[in-house]
Amino acid sequence: MTRFVTIFLAFVIFSVQAFAVAVDDNPLEDPAKEAVARELMKEIRCLVCQNQSIEDSNADLARDLRQVVRERIALGDTPENVRAYLVDRYGDWVLLEPPVKPQTYLLWASPFLFLLVVVYLVFRRRSTTAGAAPLSAEEEAELEAILAAKEREQ
Template identity: 65%
Template sequence: MMRAFTALLIAIAMSVAALSVAVDEKPLADPAKEAMARDLMKELRCVVCQNQSIEDSNADIARDLRQIVRERIAMGDTPDNVKAYLVDRYGDYVLLEPPFKKSTYFLWGSPFIFLGLVLYMVLRSRKAPVVPKPLSADEQAELEKILGKREEDK
């Protein structure tokens, strides 16, 4: 009984500790700046989640990124400056729509490469079937001999 009570107290203490660690996200006081920050959050990718914006993500890093966006917008940075700051820290991956430049050519071209490979495979599989060459006279005689034996065996 004492062990169960101790385990319950430990579980409650850990739950309270976990809740107290969570950062309370407060929107910016200026509604225009908050709207600007929210629009920017829709364009930034959570670096943990797959193809999810930081506005939609519940990951801890997304919460931190939302806080950074709000802080920088509150300081007077433009959305482009905030994007540049985050790209310097996390690379182009942090953008939901990465720019078209040398380092992202493969990223942008890979769907077309994949489509080309699929078309090549489909067209390659549609080739005319190979027609075997006709039997020589000796081969035809041998075939008739074999087939004749089978008919006699029946």
């Protein structure tokens, strides 16, 4: 029985680490600036994670980007300046919602283009299968022979 209790306690003690949550790094001392930084962090994409903001991510790069955002805000940069700084370094992809500009037109239009292609393919398939060509005289005779043979079997 003591062996079971020992194994159970060891399991509990070692599994507690699985529930550990990354504590956020050094928040800004000014609550107003920290609020601005947190709002901006919601708009910046984690470059490691799939479609997750740096505020929600526990990746090391996301932690580094949070620190960069805080440093820039602490130095007095506006959110627009911080956004521009990150876009200059990482491109428009770092923003969770990229701006609409000539370089991103294809990105914004791609869902509509995909939908148009799907609709085109569906209607094209229907038009080719809807109008079956009539049987030739040879095919008609072959069909009648097959049907006659089928009737004789029954």
